[in-house]
Amino acid sequence: MATEPADLTPALLGGVPLFDRTLYVGRPSMAPEAEVHARIQSALDRRWLTNDGPLVQELEHRCAERLQVPHCIAVANATLGLEVALRALGVQGEVLLPAFTFIGTAHAAQWLGLTPVFCDVRDADHGLDPAEVARRITPATGAILGVHLWGRACAVEALEDIARRHGIPLILDAAHAMGCGHAGRPLGSRGTVEVFSLHATKGLNSLEGGLVTTTDEALAQRIRLMRNFGIPDEDQVSCVGTNAKMNEFSAAVGLCNLDHFDDLCAHNHRLYEAYATALAGVPGLRLVAPAPGEAFSHHYIVLEVLPGAALDRDQLVRLLRAENVYARRYFRPGCHRGEPYRSRPGGPPSLPVTDRLSQTLLQLPSGRQLSPDEAQRLGQRLANWGRHGAEVAARLREAGAT
Ligand SMILES: *Cc1c(COP(=O)(O)O)cnc(C)c1O
Numbered sequence: 486m487a488t489e490p491a492d493l494t495p496a497l498l499g500g501v502p503l504f505d506r507t508l509y510v511g512r513p514s515m516a517p518e519a520e521v522h523a524r525i526q527s528a529l530d531r532r533w534l535t536n537d538g539p540l541v542q543e544l545e546h547r548c549a550e551r552l553q554v555p556h557c558i559a560v561a562n563a564t565l566g567l568e569v570a571l572r573a574l575g576v577q578g579e580v581l582l583p584a585f586t587f588i589g590t591a592h593a594a595q596w597l598g599l600t601p602v603f604c605d606v607r608d609a610d611h612g613l614d615p616a617e618v619a620r621r622i623t624p625a626t627g628a629i630l631g632v633h634l635w636g637r638a639c640a641v642e643a644l645e646d647i648a649r650r651h652g653i654p655l656i657l658d659a660a661h662a663m664g665c666g667h668a669g670r671p672l673g674s675r676g677t678v679e680v681f682s683l684h685a686t687k688g689l690n691s692l693e694g695g696l697v698t699t700t701d702e703a704l705a706q707r708i709r710l711m712r713n714f715g716i717p718d719e720d721q722v723s724c725v726g727t728n729a730k731m732n733e734f735s736a737a738v739g740l741c742n743l744d745h746f747d748d749l750c751a752h753n754h755r756l757y758e759a760y761a762t763a764l765a766g767v768p769g770l771r772l773v774a775p776a777p778g779e780a781f782s783h784h785y786i787v788l789e790v791l792p793g794a795a796l797d798r799d800q801l802v803r804l805l806r807a808e809n810v811y812a813r814r815y816f817r818p819g820c821h822r823g824e825p826y827r828s829r830p831g832g833p834p835s836l837p838v839t840d841r842l843s844q845t846l847l848q849l850p851s852g853r854q855l856s857p858d859e860a861q862r863l864g865q866r867l868a869n870w871g872r873h874g875a876e877v878a879a880r881l882r883e884a885g886a887t
Contacts, residue, residue: 493869495877496807498884503808503866504859508850510813511686514749515853516741524737533733536713540736544691547743548681552673554698556705559736560712563660563682563695565729567593570678570697571628573707574654581621582630583613583639584819585839590632590658591820599627603821605836610776612639614838618647626651631676632658635785636688637776638667641675648676656680659698663689664750664782671780673698678708683739688753688784689746691739694731752853753783759857760786760849763864767871769794773846786849788867789842795874798845800881804870810850810863817843 494500515521528540535541541559549557560566571580571594580594584603591601604617611634618629629648631639641657648655655675660682662672673679678701683694699705707724710717715726742749761772771789775781790798798814805812819839820826827833849863870877 493866495804495870496809497804497886498880503862504810507809507811508855508859508863509811510848510850512850512852512854513685513690514742514745515690516738516745520741520744521738524741525734528733528737535730535732537730538733538736540733540740541731544731544736544739544743545696547740548696549698551743552671552696552698554674554679554700556699556702557673558697558705558708558712559731559739560695560697560729561731561735562684562693562729563658563680564589564593565727566680566682566695566697567630567656567658568597569708569711569727569729570656570680571597571599573704573711574628574656574677576627576654576656578625578627579623580628580630581613581618581626582820583632583634583839584821584834584836585611585816585842586632586634586658586820587660587816588820588823590630590660591823591826594630595825601820601826602626603819603826603834603836603839605838606634606842607640608838610637610639611635611773611842612637613644615640615643615647618644622647622651626653628654628656630656630658632660633662633665633672635773635787636661636663636665636672636782638662638665638672638675638779641667645676654678660684660687660695661785663687664746664780664784666780667776668779674700677701678704683735688749688782689739689742691731691735691742694735694739749853750782750784752857753786753851754781755857756851756855756860757783757786759860760864763861763868764788764871767868769796769874770867770871784851786851788847788849790845790847792841792845794871795878796870798847800878801867801870802847803886804877805847805867808863808866812850813848814843815846815848819843 496502654677681696683691711726715724773787
């Protein structure tokens with residue numbers, strides 16, 4: 486594989502864009518449309534469109550099997566899944582959670598009148614730091630809420646241990662974790678309860694949707710009840726509930742995409758390898774790697790722009806946009822810097838790892854929209870910018886494009 490010459494003019498400086506169509510982060514990879522149409526038609530034929538329909542039940546069974554967990558409850562989205570799980574567990578007071586996550590993780594707790602307490606994350610896995618949790622835990626702490634960011638398991642053993650010692654639940658936001666594993670098993674049966682997202686931008690998508698998984702049968706029953714207004718059957722209401730039900734069209738799409746999910750993960754793995762090959766040894770740029778030996782979906786392809794690199798993260802994002810690559814900057818800023826949290830008394834806490842990661846990470850396109858060959862070309866362009874960063878930065882300054 487030849488290295489690109491140094492003098493390739495970036496599209497931002499008037500060169501020809503690398504791609505003639507736009508590549509996105511989180512563009513849905515869909516099963517063949519004929520398969521989707523057929524399953525949706527089956528729901529139309531039955532006139533059973535929601536309320537625990539046969540497609541929702543099939544999705545739950547297949548995901549429970551896949552995740553090796555006894556209870557899997559489909560919900561309308563992961564945010565409602567987190568809310569219902571927190572409520573079914575009777576959590577009160579403060580919830581310890583990482584600041585480096587999607588804002589929805591924190592909002593789910595805040596929405597219930599709980600108080601999110603933001604902790605820093607670990608460099609090693611970008612997940613909740615157990616040392617931070619141990620430091621911030623008090624009698625007011627009602628739960629720990631960890632996140633498997635990018636699908637890499639957070640420090641589940643240490644967090645399970647802290648939760649057990651304090652007699653509080655450990656909820657795991659597994660929104661990114663379909664197709665990912667830890668310690669030889671799929672994620673989904675750790676902590677007290679795990680919550681997956683099947684949102685359109687996620688690796689496995691059902692348009693909107695989520696899965697709540699647990700090994701606790703009584704908890705699973707409460708979650709099923711609360712998902713449907715607390716109604717166990719026609720003539721009874723046994724607790725307060727909400728409407729968090731998944732509909733049949735979503736389940737149809739989820740099932741079709743599930744049929745092709747292993748192939749998609751294999752494709753994403755090839756994309757990752759192509760990016761990694763192109764970027765190996767490039768100064769200032771480091772691809773975030775899965776933990777050795779653990780199953781990984783490679784849905785998120787995360788590039789770290791090391792502090793001190795000649796071109797910073799935001800410059801790279803601008804350069805990429807001109808090449809028709811819509812890279813993203815998840816999660817910027819950290820949750821502690823978003824409202825309503827930043828305006829709390831005392832202002833946002835100091836969370837150095839979160840702040841650094843929110844300034845130095847970017848996500849690259851994955852999924853069926855691009856081939857491994859194209860990923861390699863994109864990786865080579867980034868590698869070229871990495872190797873000739875000072876020169877490109879100088880040209881951007883000259884052009885007033887910094
Ligand atoms: C997407 C996401 C959510 C929310 O999922 P929805 O299904 O859209 O409600 C929660 N947490 C994280 C980390 C996410 O990325």
